[in-house]
Amino acid sequence: MPLAATTKVGDSYEETIVENLSRTQIVQYAGASGDYNPIHTDEVFATQVAGYPTVFAHGMLTMGMTGKMLTNYVGDGRLTYYGVRFVRQVWPGDTLVARAEVSAVRTEDGATLADLVITTTNDKGEVVMTGDATARIG
């Protein structure tokens, strides 16, 4: 059910957006998005040249997966803004939970809008991404 105009500040929703992230899903995202940076998909390059412990997910994959939680919460085609900061890298094997909390409900040009604060956390309890979104709810 999409968010309704009765939504209140403090309402929240969370969802596990990926369990045990696979290197193959990172490859899948590279193929769909067109971002073939080898630090995300090429273990040899990532470890031997770039100096990382292994490959890591595109920030945009975390933003995309968190977007799934958002659209599940607010409804399809209702976002008017979605922005994030990438705080920490996301690694193969990570399980991520994305959460949205309503921080304001307001009216603009006759439409009811909800502002949301977004946090995506890994299974160590570390925040990997923070963000904000606005959705039309009525």
Next chain:
Amino acid sequence: MTIERFPVEASHILMFARSIGDTNPIYEDAEYAKGTEVGSIVAPPTFAQSSAQFDPDYFLRPKPGQAWFGSAREATGVKREKKDGESSGAAAGGLHAEQHFTFHRHLRPGDVLTATTKPGNTWEKEGKRSGKLMFSETITEYRDQTGELVITARGVGVRTERVIEQ
């Protein structure tokens, strides 16, 4: 940077939705989508980022006849002298720090977009784990086949002095 033609296609939306693990039928089932509030298949919110597929000069896509910096016989296909203190993150084009999308409307199959990117602000910060952080902003405007502005994207990239590890 300018993308002259970014056709939004149903099969690309389906592949993109799969890659983010989103099984919502709004991204693949036109019959289902007809009966919803939006009335048709739409693209997931971050789909515009895949405009990279239609940027002829996109540097993170291997191109025939050009050396690629990922591994093949050697760990990297491009030998490049690193400056003192420069991180490999910089060698790979830096890291993505922020991304923001303002949706004037959502994308649908059949849209044919153009995208123009302009540089925004640049700034520096001292990082605890990474040394000096150098941020730069880009603003991309996506317009549809009628010239209407549909999405405004603001990206922030960062280059670091040292590799950031956990």
